[in-house]
Amino acid sequence: MSASDEVLDVVDEHDRVVGQAPRGEVYARGLIHRCTFILVRDGQDRIFVHRRTPTKLVYPSLHDMFVGGVVGAGESYDDAALREAEEELGVSGLPRPVPLFRFLYDSRGVAGKWWSAVYEVRCELPVRPQVEEVAWHAFLPEEELTARLAEWEWVPDGRAAYERLLTWRGR
Template sequence: MGELVERVDEQDRVVGTVDRGEAIAHHWLHRVATTVCRDGEGRVLVHRRAADMSRFPGQYNFLVGGAAEAGESYEEAAARELTEELGVRAPVRFAFKYLCRGAISPYWMGVHEAVVGTDITPDPAEISWHAWVTEDELREMARRPTFVADSVEALDRYLGRGEAAGAGDPSEKV
């Protein structure tokens, strides 16, 4: 069995534990935890996903993250993914969550923020390139077709701080 995740309902309540691949194949809701990384100057980290990634290979993203494992909170998953993908430990702050319909499968996305130093060590199996950009530069990059589609909606919500709130209150804590 692969990566175990919690299958959740439309209100983000746990209904069981399933294999993540199965959740995606059956379009079952599960949880994904992401982090927006900023440096001390407020710039945002943008990265290109490795070419051999199973999801969105070679595309650009501003979110670092992945599926929350069974029994893991959004915050715990976000902190773990930050360490796995960037080689840094930093406190993550919950920003909001929403029901993302997803290009591949639907899921609840928890978005966090963290301030990290520019001295990061991205895992080359996950990240092939990275740069620190301003919010204006990020908005421009997100308009390109090479940007992960799911993260474009997250960016709109993040920069608008919930103006486009969907299911769930973006200020709601988990």
Template structure:
């Protein structure tokens, strides 16, 4: 299945529509939307990638999401990906967007958050396991090299935002 994405410039302005694989192969920036799931006690949902995954097999991440389709908004993509990967229907709240050099290719990452304590139905093609982690537990996974690199960068940025707003 061909996945069409907006190719964007250094200011996140659309400059064309390309196939996602082509964007990755050529190092062309595109858009990624992700959501972090948090509980009222401050724990964040962390998932482990399947051993058969082509990218980062067996590593942990706290970002649920993926590519923003051509013409799709970051918010719509975040909600769509959350439903596809976890079975959660929500309206994720935008937290911040930043340019990520990316371990695989460069992209603009829009990080959203949602609170959920409800049932989760992870897609086994995307998620091998789930657990709710404290900040210290996530730090330990990152320090041990058991975390997806781009997720680690987003974690550090999000912690700064949460500290500034007191959450």
């Protein structure tokens, strides 16, 4: 099954499930769906940063400071966050990501709107990122990540989630 065939819950502006549709249709019709964003820190408190592969359906080849992805039909945000983090990092036995907050993101015509659940997790396991998802990766100190915000091209939804995270933390 291709990524565009994966079935997602379609939700309304209040994050209530109103139906289901394949991801390709959800994106093409601009339907509201659900996604997870997991900020991953290593044992030295550095943040996992990566560049997406050029084959990604949305925002190919851009940098991101989150791992994550769409929430499958009938799947909880919490289960999707753990699944996506383990898949993208190439690990198993990761602690359950800690939920922080949610917000509705508007992609301005790229793929509709999505409810974005932001999480944080500490990963002290050796990572082997999923080659289908991650073209390059590194754990960066937060100061370096901040410096790279102006230098690298970032996925807009991840950038929005990161800015909201800084505000949420009072920075």
